[in-house]
Amino acid sequence: MPLRFDVDYNDPLLPFDPLIDEVFGELQSSFLEMPRGEGFTDYATFETGYQALKRATNDFEDISVANIEAAVVVAPISLIVFRAILGFTPPEWAYITTERTGLKVDQGAARTMDRNIRLRPLVPRALGTTTLADQRLRAMIQAGVETLTAGIGLEAPGLVHRLDKVDTKQGIQSVQPIADLGVPYAVLLYERFLGRPFASHRDAVSELVGLVVESAIKDVLTAARVSFRETGRAERINGFDQAPDFIIPDEFNPVALIEAKLTEDDGTARDKVARVQRLRTLRDESGKNYDVIACIAGRGFKVRREDMRRMLQATNGKVFTLETMPLLVENTRIREYRTR
Known part of the structure; x- marks a missing residue:
């Protein structure tokens, strides 16, 4: 059992260093791994689109609107390959398209088109002329070809052109x-x-990266069949200037409040520590006795030892990492609401 769950935080002589070391030892960086999510494009799929684009343009010797369209019909992911050649994000491509063709393509439409292609990257599609989506796609291809044809032009001192890349400089x-x-x-x-x-x-x-901790909390609470209230972003809850991420069982009779955060940035971690402290202050001022709990992950929380000391004090040691999340119910008042 972690030491921090069993000490007296009212003891003025309590040594915090071992407790801080304990939490730091559990925290791991998450930047090496990311959720695949829907629409992740693996290399094999991308390379298939590359080959379709290469064939349609005669080994890139004839990059024309018609040939790009032909590749996209056969393998829609070819459009993503063409975007990679241009070096644009979907919103940037939308802006260039509106500017060059006069057909308004907003950022949301470009993102949606990009995502839909990534969801069905190799399903052949017909490209008509009547739907707005097809008109936008054609306009984007046209704008891309025109931009690529124009190249970077005259170089301006002090500026770097977005096409000043090895494959598009000329x-x-x-x-x-x-x-x-x-x-x-x-x-x-x-x-x-x-x-x-x-x-x-x-x-x-x-x-999705940011929801890793929230998902772990919900898994633990659901497994114990604990009733809980997950608040929405910017939701207003009476009695709180900013709603906690979870309330057990609800805001009308809380026994526990949970703040959850994954961060690789120490500044963001400091903001969350201040938020946890604020919840503790609100609890003490209201005369309530619910638990204030922090569930955290990421290297951002292991940068400043003083911040971790403040978090441990504010929660009476109820700081849970992904490693200790299975202990969440039994080491807090949440256990009063478990039915399994």
Whole structure:
């Protein structure tokens, strides 16, 4: 049993260092692993789209609107490959399309189109002329081809053009030799440095990454058949200037409040510590005796020892990590509501 659950936090001589070391020893960084989520594109799928695009453009010698469309009809993921060549995000591509073609493509529409393709990347699709979605897709291809054809033009001092990449610096003329000869390793590493590995995927699943702790809490509470209230983002709850993430069993007769957070950033961790302290202050001012609980993960919480001391004090040691989450019910007042 972790030491921090069994000590007297009213003891003014309580040594906090062993308790802090205990929590720090349980915290692990999560940045090496990410949820796949729906719409994750593996390399085999991406490469299939690449080959379809390569065939349709005659080994990238004829990059035209018609040929890009032909590839997208056969393998829709080809559109994502073309976007990777351009180096645009979906919202950026939408903006360029609106600017170049006059057909309004908003960011939400571009993101939806991108996601729908990633969900069904290799299912052939018909490309008509009547639906707004097809019109937008055609316009985006047109804008992409025009942008690539134009290249970077005259270089402006103090500015870096988004197409100033090894495969697009000279416009369409840059793509074909790179596809034929392969990219030198140093060039690959440099562009990886500029873009960060898995950056776009991490952005796409950032909300899922943040929900790892919340999911673990719900699994434990559900397994014990404990009634709980999970609050929504920015939800207003009477008696709280900011609603806690979980209330057991509800806000009308709480026995436990839970603040949950996964963060790799120490500044965000400090904000959560302050939030936990605020919940403790509200409890003490109201004369209630519910538990204030922190469920945390990520290296952001193991940067500042003083912050962890404050969190331990505010929760009377009820700080749970992903490692100790199975102990959540038995070591808090939540056990009063377990039915299994």
